[in-house]
Amino acid sequence: METVPKTLARLLWMIRRWRIPFGILRTTELI
Numbered sequence: 001m002e003t004v005p006k007t008l009a010r011l012l013w014m015i016r017r018w019r020i021p022f023g024i025l026r027t028t029e030l031i
Helices: 003-030
Strands: none
16 A cells, blocks of 8 residues: 555656646747
């Protein structure tokens, strides 16, 4: 049961880390 929350936390961290660069790329594409 300890591995499930750890994996979820890792996924959330990755999404948060990759959200900023993706947003920048999207804004540059729109412009």
